[in-house]
Amino acid sequence: MLKSTKRIAAITMARDDEFFLSRWIAYYGKQFGTENLYILLDGTDQKIPKNAGNAHITKLPHTQLSRAAGDKYRIGKLSDLANELLETYDIVIGCDTDEFLIVDPNTRKTLSQYLSNIKIKTSVSGLGLDIGQHMKNEQTLDVDAPLLEQREYALLSTRYTKPVVLSRHARWGSGFHHVKHHTFHIDKNLYLLHFGAVDMEMLVKKASARGADWVNHLRRRGNGTINAVTNKTAHGEKYLVRARIMQRIFRPIYAIGKPGMLGIKWVIKIPSRFKKSGV
Numbered sequence: 001m002l003k004s005t006k007r008i009a010a011i012t013m014a015r016d017d018e019f020f021l022s023r024w025i026a027y028y029g030k031q032f033g034t035e036n037l038y039i040l041l042d043g044t045d046q047k048i049p050k051n052a053g054n055a056h057i058t059k060l061p062h063t064q065l066s067r068a069a070g071d072k073y074r075i076g077k078l079s080d081l082a083n084e085l086l087e088t089y090d091i092v093i094g095c096d097t098d099e100f101l102i103v104d105p106n107t108r109k110t111l112s113q114y115l116s117n118i119k120i121k122t123s124v125s126g127l128g129l130d131i132g133q134h135m136k137n138e139q140t141l142d143v144d145a146p147l148l149e150q151r152e153y154a155l156l157s158t159r160y161t162k163p164v165v166l167s168r169h170a171r172w173g174s175g176f177h178h179v180k181h182h183t184f185h186i187d188k189n190l191y192l193l194h195f196g197a198v199d200m201e202m203l204v205k206k207a208s209a210r211g212a213d214w215v216n217h218l219r220r221r222g223n224g225t226i227n228a229v230t231n232k233t234a235h236g237e238k239y240l241v242r243a244r245i246m247q248r249i250f251r252p253i254y255a256i257g258k259p260g261m262l263g264i265k266w267v268i269k270i271p272s273r274f275k276k277s278g279v
Helices: 018-032 067-085 111-116 200-208 212-221 224-231 238-249 272-277
Strands: 008-014 037-042 056-060 091-094 099-103 123-132 153-156 186-197 267-269
Touching: 008 018, 008 067, 008 111, 018 037, 018 111, 037 067, 067 091, 099 111, 099 272, 123 224, 123 238, 153 224, 153 238, 186 224, 186 238
Parallel strands: 008 037, 008 091, 037 056, 123 186
Antiparallel strands: 099 186, 123 153, 153 267
16 A cells, blocks of 8 residues: 555444444555554444454443434544544544545545645545445345445435545534534545445345334335436436536535535436446
């Protein structure tokens, strides 16, 4: 791995999420070295992935909280960790375990090289791509194969255009969706890939833990992202540029620190070169 000119750390928090956490470690460990990964595990009973290497892992006691309270608790812990790490690191990336920040392979730079050579005032965002299973064209996920080798479609989503990269002390809002008291900048070569809807059967399995009604609802109504990539026309790469411009210009009245797209939902075919990212 080429040495970065800046010190970069990646952080996340997880509970009962071994599949994505292992992939998160594999991806960011390759980018920055596992010694620069910091993971908070929500529960002293949580298993440490076999590929954790030299990652710094802290197990916290689990407290049952509502979804909103849990989100605030987690982002508070991660913001504290990021600010602590920024005393010794130049950049900290914070994201969920099913989110992967990639740089366009056309730059011919690694993620660490690219981040080291762009100007980051406080934070920077990648364009959000919410990747889902195309139910007519794609099979159930092979858990041992790269994700982008199996999925070709994504919903262009403002929800996942997140300011996950910090270069100065700041605090994220819940889910990393904004940085408090700061605006956002969407970099032209960065993309945040979200895989929460990558496989319908995986979603059904998660829903089963909540009861039969949830499973029936999911099978009957589907998932918003999966429905979109399955049923809407997929556009080409020029829509990535259009979406980025729109998200820079338009902002919701109720949240001017977040990107907007006037409610427009475009599905795109993921550029084949993105497979080079290794996700």
